[in-house]
Amino acid sequence: MIEIAHLTKRYGSTTVLDDVSFTAAPGRVTGFLGPNGAGKSTTMRVLCGLATASSGTATVAGRRLRDVPNPGRTVGVLLDASAQHAGRSGREVLTLSARLMGLAPGRVAACLDLVGLTAAEADARTRTYSLGMRQRLGLAHALLGEPDALVLDEPANGLDPAGIRWMRDLLRAYADGGGTVLLSSHLLREVEAVADDLVLIGRGRVLAHGTTADLLSAPGTEVRSLDDGALAGALIAAGHDVRPLDDGGLSTSASAEAVGRHALDARVVLLDLRPARSAGLEDLFFTLTAGSAREEVAA
Numbered sequence: 001m002i003e004i005a006h007l008t009k010r011y012g013s014t015t016v017l018d019d020v021s022f023t024a025a026p027g028r029v030t031g032f033l034g035p036n037g038a039g040k041s042t043t044m045r046v047l048c049g050l051a052t053a054s055s056g057t058a059t060v061a062g063r064r065l066r067d068v069p070n071p072g073r074t075v076g077v078l079l080d081a082s083a084q085h086a087g088r089s090g091r092e093v094l095t096l097s098a099r100l101m102g103l104a105p106g107r108v109a110a111c112l113d114l115v116g117l118t119a120a121e122a123d124a125r126t127r128t129y130s131l132g133m134r135q136r137l138g139l140a141h142a143l144l145g146e147p148d149a150l151v152l153d154e155p156a157n158g159l160d161p162a163g164i165r166w167m168r169d170l171l172r173a174y175a176d177g178g179g180t181v182l183l184s185s186h187l188l189r190e191v192e193a194v195a196d197d198l199v200l201i202g203r204g205r206v207l208a209h210g211t212t213a214d215l216l217s218a219p220g221t222e223v224r225s226l227d228d229g230a231l232a233g234a235l236i237a238a239g240h241d242v243r244p245l246d247d248g249g250l251s252t253s254a255s256a257e258a259v260g261r262h263a264l265d266a267r268v269v270l271l272d273l274r275p276a277r278s279a280g281l282e283d284l285f286f287t288l289t290a291g292s293a294r295e296e297v298a299a
């Protein structure tokens, strides 16, 4: 469990985190979203002991990371994929860390394999790596100590579409195995696809925190039937709002039970009945961050 409690961070007179609180739970991927400068990296840096909080706490399994003797075995961190020793090979980078963490040598090869770096790539100096290769190496580094939690800042940056899908599957499998994932990304579709929970932050304050399903749910019901016209008439007559969906079927303010009852009364066969979809994470993001987005500030 990652726990951020009343975290405040000031640089001089500027408050960049203002009473930030949220949790990231084991077995779940928590997406951490916000506009540029919102405070995501600062939160992660404090969590990883790379910056000091002005007040509040950031802990993993109840402990500050700087108090944990072998932190790489507790949390795997990928904050900046370019922060790698340019003159060392990927394999050397991992081998040194594996020794520091007291890991079996076989762990390096296993992690290289896991992130899809070939033997030739692993033996090349990291200064020759593409951004995507650096991200893969950074992820291998994060996974090396078989930690209980991963803290990843923009890990999909630079990955090709196949790499992005691969990372999504990897994070899903890691969380399904009981791991905790805190993931910041500007790729909203990716976050929507993988995150179980979401934290939205703007200008250093938490704007929303909850399950992805709850945050993206919308009131009402979507329905498809063999006679949408008759069903729409019955629903409107009963006082419900109804609008046609772009891809066929109806969206209505009525509950699923009410739709079912009106369909029964109108003798309309239902084909599909489900909770209404919201406009998606992108709309939620822009709605919630409207007051804190850089472009809004400039406008």
Ligand SMILES: Nc1ncnc2c1ncn2[C@@H]1O[C@H](COP(=O)(O)OP(=O)(O)OP(=O)(O)O)[C@@H](O)[C@H]1O
Binding pocket: 011, 016, 034, 035, 036, 037, 038, 039, 040, 041, 042, 043
């Ligand atoms: N060392 C520092 N000294 C002064 N201000 C800082 C420092 N580090 C970060 N900041 C400020 O803190 C604010 C939050 O920055 P942070 O990097 O946490 O944002 P972010 O949400 O990660 O943004 P991005 O999406 O651009 O990566 C910004 O206004 C930034 O200028």
